[in-house]
Amino acid sequence: MMNEQLHIIITGDRGKIFRIPCSRKKLRLLLSASILFLLFLIITSIFSISLFTKNRDYSSRISELKHQLKLSEETIAKHEKINETQRLKLNLQVANLELNNVKQAMAFKEEKEMLMSTAVSELNERSELIEKIMGTIGIHLEKKKDSETGNSGGPFIASQDEARDDLLFRADKYLKTIRAIPLGKPIQGTITSLFGKRKDPVNHKKAFHTGIDFRGRRGDKVYATADGIVKKAFKNGGYGRYILIDHGNGYTTAFAHLQTILVKRGERVTRGQLIGLVGNTGRSTGPHLHYEVCLNKKPINPYKFMKIASLLKKSSSAPSEKK
Known part of the structure; x- marks a missing residue:
């Protein structure tokens, strides 16, 4: 039976020799451990390389996303600026329209007052003519009665439409009176x-x-x-x-x-x-x-x-x- 004992001899530079006794069983264990350690290192390296590659891809994608985000922010800022400009233009247009509406309303009011003044003047002339004609047959309208002034008060504000209201009252009374007075011919015969x-x-x-x-x-x-x-x-x-x-x-x-x-x-x-x-x-x-x-x-x-x-x-x- 062969001797299972092995010696590992290590010689130094000065000729000093070191002997390390080692059995075959221990050597096999050491070798197995070394192989397992080597496999562990290889697997760890492969995993590290894979992880590094993935991290690099993720970093690249993150950089790309950051770039896209920056572009999006720039686009949004650009659109916001455009929208702000358009909003200012729209506000200006609205202001112009409101100004035009005010001017148009003032023009309409002036035209209305002019037409009303003309109409009142014509109505007054015709009312006076009717009053003169009706007076020839002794028909006179009762004057507009003033409302009671007792138990009332307040500051005095002159009425600008008093003459117009009085004229309308007279014209209305004449129209009602005329409709109740037999005027005209009942037939067209001679x-x-x-x-x-x-x-x-x-x-x-x-x-x-x-x-x-x-x-x-x-x-x-x-x-x-x-x-x-x-x-x-x-x-x-x-x-x-x-x-x-x-x-x-x-x-x-x-x-x-x-x-x-x-x-x-x-x-x-x-x-x-x-x-x-x-x-x-x-x-x-x-x-x-x-x-x-x-x-x-x-x-x-x-x-x-x-x-x-x-x-x-x-x-x-x-x-x-x-x-």
């Missing part, structure tokens, strides 16, 4: 007998005519001369078929010798509304319309009302009659 004294057409004696007679043909249309309510619509003795309309303020109109009555008692009518047809009923010598205007149940001459209607039509301030 006048055959005027209001007042005359010779009776049947017995040829002296008489008083309480209205105006208009020549017509049977079936000619007869119109109301003002707004009102029908008080009578029936056959009335010598008047024949007869309509009486109450217009308020004491005014009434009557239409006689009709062939046909087209309204009923209690019906509300308006100026220009068709109310009947010309006939020859009652005490009559031929087809015609007898037309009366009464104030407080007293007959008055309808002719001056028809004349006023023509004057009002020229002034363009009264509602036009329906034909």
